[in-house]
Amino acid sequence: MLLTRTAIFGFLLWFISSAANAQELEITNIRVGQGDATLIQGPPAADGSRVNILFDGGDVAAYNGGKVIGAVLSKHGVKSxxxxxxxxxxxxxxxxxxxGPHHGDSFLLGxxxxxxxxxxxxxxxNDGWVGGAASFAPDKDEIGRGDDIPVRSFVDRGDTPAATSQAYRKYRLLAESMGERVSLSNQASVDGFEIDLGSGSKMTALAGNGYVRNRGSRVARVNTENERSLSFLVSYKDFHFLISGDMIGRTYGSEDAKVESAVGDVIQNMGIIxxxxxxxxxxxxxxxxxxxxEKIKPVIAIISAGNDNDYHHPHDETLQRLEQAKVYRIIQTAWGATESVGDEVRRVQAIYQGDVVVTSDGDNYTVSTSRTFKADDNPRR
Known part of the structure; x- marks a missing residue:
């Protein structure tokens, strides 16, 4: 077969474009109602494999985050x-x-x-559960098989006497029955934890349980679950993505630990935005x-919240601070419970009502939604 110069040139353009796409980091901020779940996938290796990480596990039964996450993992071909x-x-x-009751379906169980x-x-x-399904104790020899989603390593903030909710106890039973469990509960564990995402990209722990990377001492007045949140920085060449659960930095009720500011110091000292x-x-x-x-100087802000949620998230004051910080776009997975913001916020606000997907080759990045529509079909009919 003889190829013309035009055909060869076209092939080279296709090859270069495909190679560039093959090296992209992909982050899917899942629309999971009033909750959080984010799929982080490292750039594909030569054999097509990639590091797959889920950061947080979604909402409660009202939105059934387990089903939503399961569908997203299936769509992305993630089986572990x-x-x-x-x-x-x-x-x-x-x-x-x-x-189980109050918590919907676990995506881990297929x-x-x-x-x-x-x-x-x-x-x-034991029929999958040691002591029956009501025990919520998985059989270690069965979990992770069949249609389950196996997990190699669970990463959390560690155990404290205060964490006594039924959801926590269920999580701990699952985590300790499948894979390794890593707890970022002290200064040394936070300082030393990093995940290699491939092709030079990485995910670096910045905070956990009130300890902040290379800070030397715990942030004062850390007492609540929010204040103990893990914070991670995803880096790929010049691209940086920060995710921190419910980390807080402003006094509200009994919460007044300035964890955000301490994490901001780390990022500022790294000389990045x-x-x-x-x-x-x-x-x-x-x-x-x-x-x-001001310390982290974000360009894009993504907010995960549920429509008409009881917490009134996102708060108007937060949206105003983001706009005043010169954020280029505030992108929400849903309207949430936004009440009345000014034109300044409206000019930079985008409501996707779907997953917010960020892809990057390390030099550039794109932000889009994963929603697809069938031709000639009105989903409201």
Whole structure:
């Protein structure tokens, strides 16, 4: 077959474009109602494999975050996770991980909602659960098999006597029955934890349980789940994405730990700006402090919140601070409960009502939605 110069040139353009796309980091901020769940996928290796990380596990049963996350993982062809990072133990961040009454379906258990296959896979007398399904204790020899989503490493803030919710107890049983569990609960563990995402990209722990990377001492007055949130910086060449669960930095009620500011110091000392900020605490007014925003200088701000949520997230004051910090776009997975913001905010605000997808080759990045529509079909009919 003889190729013309035009054909060869066209082939080279296709090859170069394909090679560039193959090296992209992809971050899917999942629309999961009033909660948080973010799929982070490193650039594909030569064999097509990539590091798959889920940061937080979604909403409670009202939105059934487990089903939403399961569908997103299936769409992306993710059959296992290298890391499942839990920022903290509030139910809107682990609701899709655990299962049973009040917590919907765990995406870890696949579509059959049970560890491994249906029935007693290993003939040890336990039908997927040690002591029956009501115990929420998975059979270690069955979980991770069949249609389950195996997890190599769970990463969390560690155990404290205060964490006694049913959702937390369910999470701990799951985490300790499958894979390795890594707890970022002290200064040394935060300072030393980093994930290689491939092709020079990485995910660096900046905070956990009130300890901030290379700070030397714990942030004062850390007491609540929000204040203990894990914070991670995703870096790929010149691209930087910051995600921190419900990390807070402004006094609100009993919360007054300035964790945001301490994380901001780390980023400022690195001499970088944050290209994309996954906004702390769903845009709640106890986060996104002006001093913090000035330190990290975010370009794009992404907010995950549920429509008509009872918390009124994102708060108007938070949106105003983001606009005043010269954020180029504030992008929301849903309207949330935004009430009345001024024209200044409206000019930079975008409501996707869907997943917010960020892709980057390290030099440039794009922000889009993963929603697709069938031709000649009105989804409202």
């Amino acid at each position: 996770l290298d890391y499942l990072i839990v920022s903290h133990y509030d139910v809107d961040h682990i609701g899709g991980i655990v299962s 579509w059959n909602k049970t560890p491994g296959g249906i029935g007693d896979d290993d003939n040890d007398g 944050v290209d994309v900020l996954h906004v702390d605490h769903h845009g709640g007014n106890n986060g996104s402090d002006s001093v913090f925003l």
